[in-house]
Amino acid sequence: MIVRILGEGLYELPDPDLPVVEEIDDVLMDAVDRGDEAAFTGALADLIGEVRHSGTRLAHDDVRSSGMVVPHEGSSLAEVKALLAEEGG
């Protein structure tokens, strides 16, 4: 799975590591839904940490499409909510 961290770049994540990332992704979604800033901040940091740790960074000129897009490091809950709201428009 190719994962993009916004503002950072692409990582190739081995399939066996995918469930852990997906689990954190769910925690993140839950935090967004509940509007829980602290849980959100923690989950986002965990998610980025996990992708960097388990994934292999792709070279800058290795341009591929990704299947997962992780918000910018240090994003606030409001920023991500605003980004997700662009879905309709």
Next chain:
Amino acid sequence: MGSVTKRLSGILQAKANKALDKAENPADMLDLSYEKQQENLQKVRRALADVTTAKKRLELQAAQLQDQTDKLQDQAKQALAQNNEDLAREALSRRATLAQQLQDMGTQHDQVAKQQQQLEATEQRLSAEIEQFRTKKETLKASYVASKAESGIGEAVSGISESMADAGVTLQRAQDKIADMQARAGAMDELIDSGALPDALGGGKDDIQAQLDAASSSSQVDAELAALKAQVAAGSLPSGSASAGADDQEPK
């Protein structure tokens, strides 16, 4: 519903497709992509210059606030030396307010540094992508013209346009932060320039210094007064009061 990363992926994809809507055929799409990449790179470079300026400005302001903080600390010491505990307390409480502002500026500085880092990464990525895309697009265009083969084009364009959408979102986020940062820095500059910083925190321009100066000149007056009193006690002044005392005793 859904996950954050999947939804964001869909949003980024939609943005990427929208950017290329104007292309009439795959060959145009390649040229349009290339144009957009270059535009994006210019924008990212401008934002990077802005964010660097914002960071320097914050550092300058923090240094000014630090000077003020140190000065208030000195003033508190001087006030204590003059046994004026109330004034020392006032200086320290203003110092605490400034220290809080300094801390907030530290947080802002960290945020600007993070923006700078993300923009730098975006700039490097875009530069590398553009270089690679430039050669690839000519090859792909040639094969499209020769055989109408579109397969490689779609693949090349979808990756690059997603990356451009990422750059666009990152840029927007940075620009929002920069605007916010500039507004705050502007307000802070006005305060510092007008010399109103101590004013805004209560009191006159530097009323603490004025009180310290007044106390030190009044202690000089006290010293002179004491010297005069000592002279009077030693009887070296005209003896008006001594003769009045003698008159009192006369009727007895």
